[in-house]
Amino acid sequence: MPLFTLVGLILGLVFHFFLKSGVVSHWIWFTTLIIGGLPIAFQTLRGMLKGRFASDIVAMLAILTAIIMNEAFAGAVVVLMQSGGEALEKYGLRRASSSLEALLARAPRFAFRKHQDTLEWIDVKEVKVGDTLMVRPGDLIPVDGIIMSGEAEIDESMLTGEPLARSKQTGDSVFSGSIDVNGAFEMRANKTSAESQYQKIVDLVTKAQEGKAPIERLADRYAIFFTPLTLLMSLLGFLITQEPTTILAVLVVATPCPLILATPLAILCGINRAAKTSIIVKGGAALEQVGSIKAAVFDKTGTITFGTPFVEEIIPLTCLSQIPGVTHISQEELLTVAAALEQLSVHSIAKAVVEKANTPLPIPTNFMETPGSGVEGNLGSKHYTIGSHAFLTKKLTANCFKHCEQAIKTYEKRGKLLIFIAENELCIGILLISDQIRPNVPSLIQDLKALGVQEVVMLTGDNTQNAASIARQAGIETVKADLLPEQKVEVIRSLEITHHPTAMIGDGINDAPALASATVGVAMGAHGSAISAEAADIVFLADDLAKLKEILLISKRTIHIAKESILIGIGLSFALMCIAAFGLIEPAIGALLQEVIDVAVILNALRV
Known part of the structure; x- marks a missing residue:
């Protein structure tokens, strides 16, 4: 529609100024006004019948008045700016998400x-x-x-x-x-399949996306007082001049194109600026809301942490010195033994152990792996068994831990994953496996609080002890552990009541329902799942959680400039309304002056 209206205006100008045919140009403009303006008027009327009194009402009145008074050129200019603003807004607020299709495609x-x-x-x-x-x-x-x-x-x-x-x-x-x-x-x-856990995730995402209320347009908040003011000025102008054209002149200069253009233009500039920093924002609503979040909710694994196993500590059991004939083993020797056997395994923990050793390793003989439990093999004349407590107990009996039971219980209380290493039939050491926290997380949490975020929460399916340890390192006070996807959604819904708007930051399929339920869902897209990225409103292409601070700052600047543009537009329009109310501005001239205001608003919005 904007393109059709622009072509009609230009064609009319050609006939009016170059071909000197005022009648033809008038009918071209009038046809453009009817075809382009009536759909806008009907759309606005439907909104009014549904109780939505938005900034479009003044434009509708200007279009209808122009038709009634046969002021085709002025009306066509209003149609151009109104339809152009709406098209720009729809483009800026569009959200293309295929998260449900992606979830269903992966379902068993x-x-x-x-x-x-x-x-x-x-x-x-x-x-x-x-x-x-x-x-x-x-x-x-x-199932x-x-x-x-x-x-x-x-x-x-x-x-x-x-x-x-x-x-x-x-x-x-x-x-x-x-x-x-x-x-x-x-x-x-x-x-059954319909009752199983994966289907629950699909259902949660469906309900969350269907339940999201549409955001109120920024322009409509200002229209609450601007629209009645415009109608009052139109009536006042008619009383002063007793000329119907004064009503149209006031309506034309007051057409809220600055209100309609300011936000989507600023939003589009903000989205473009975010894209340059490897942040993809899927719609204007997300960019507008993320800067005002009151609660930030983080998934633990892959978000607060890197999401890969990491050898946190190498623990030779010092209690071995109490056993006659047994020599103490150093941390380096213990790691070399473990890495030598684990180099033949494809398990993710095995890879972490080998990476930790980072040295040439001897090749074991008689290697055997029990999937999901552990490995065993010979290095020289000694036989080594590596794996979980249950695996070593099954292979070697519980006697292999007898000499150090108390020490082992102390390490088990830390809530970490423990890998035990036995030499022949005696446990000689432990590898403590954990997930490494991202180094910039503590400073990010402090920055979020400085930016107005009142509540920071960490959610995880991990056990309470491990979750509490990660949270302490990150500086997060509120932790919810042992959660299933539907329980994460419940936490989000609770926060939406007390700390709206909220942001959920995650990376996995299990986070998709929570991402869709939050006011703004933010996905770690570099190594996260495609489904979480589809369910989110904002995606970080770089594996950097500090991008959250960047998008908050971009959002705040974008909305500040949008509001500034709206206020500039309202101020200039009000000044022109005062002049038009005394009959000093013709409708056609008023439409052109409104274009000048629009240009000013556009130039200001481009500063984002």
Whole structure:
């Protein structure tokens, strides 16, 4: 519509000034006014019937008055600026998200059902409670259930956000959407596909996106007093001059194009500025709201932390000195032993151990790996076993820990993942595995508080002890641990009541419902999941949490300039209304003067 109106105005000017045909130019302008203006008028009327009294009312009145009074050129100029402003606003506020499609595309689709002595490949929707299913390495677990036989290492990061795969044995629960990293097992379905954990995430995202209320346009907040003022000035002008054209002149100079143009132009400039710093903002509403957030909610793994296993501490057991004939092992020697065996494993923790050693390693013999539990092998004449407490107990009996039980209990209380190393049949040391906090997080938390954020919260599916440790390092006081995706959404909804607007910052599929539920969802897009990036309103392309401070500052500057432009436009329009009320401005001249105001507003908005 803006393009059609612009062409009509230019064509009319050609006939009027170059071809000296006033009649033709008038009919071109009048046709443009009717075709372009009536849809705007009807749209505004529909909004009024629904109780929405916005800044567009003055423009509607100016268009209708121009039609009635046959002031085609002035009316067409109003149509151009009104339709152009709306088109610009729709472009700036558009949000393209395919998060639900991405979630559904990744959902489990098939299952191996055990029927008598054979396996049948069925649609996951056909799985019934009580069915026996076979899950192979690499498979998505189709529905929630319990392992009946076998053991495996399960990657639940898409559900919990935690990067470390979990060892599962007979009797343990498994959830749809998680991945069997290695080890085949049989499971009993406890829920159907529609009732399972992954479907809950899809449903949560659906409800969250449908439940988001549309943001009130910044221009409409000022229209509350500007529109009645314009109508009052129009009436006053008519009483002073007794000329109907005075009403149109006042309406034309008061057409709220500055109100309509100021915000979307500033927003688009702000979005462009953010893009230059590797921040993608999907819509104007997100940019407008993020600068005024009262609560910032962070996911732990992959957001506050890097989301990869890290050898935090190497602990030779000093209690070994009490055992006759056993020599103490140094930290370097302990790490070398562990890395030598782990170099033959593909487990994420094994990679972290090898990276920590960062040295040429001897090659073990008789190497064996039990998926999800541990490894064992020989270095020279000594046999080493490395893995979880349960793995070493199973392989070597509980006697391997007997000499250092008290020391081991002390380390277990820290809530970290412990990897035990045994030489022959004696535990000689521990590797403490954790997730490393991003170095700039503590300063970011302080900066957020200085920028007006009242509440900072960390959410995680990790255990309470580990979560509390990370939160202390980050300087975050409020921590919610052991959370499922739906529980994260509940926390967000609670904060929306007490600290609106809120921002949720996350990176995993399990964060998608919370990202969609918050006023503004922010995704770590560099290494995060594509689904979380789709569900979010803002995406950081760089793996840098400090971008949060940058986008808050860009938002605050953008809205400051938008408000400044609105006030400049209102001030100039009011001055012209006062002049027009005394009959000193013709409608056509008023439309051109309004264009001058629009240019001033545009130039000011470009300062973002």
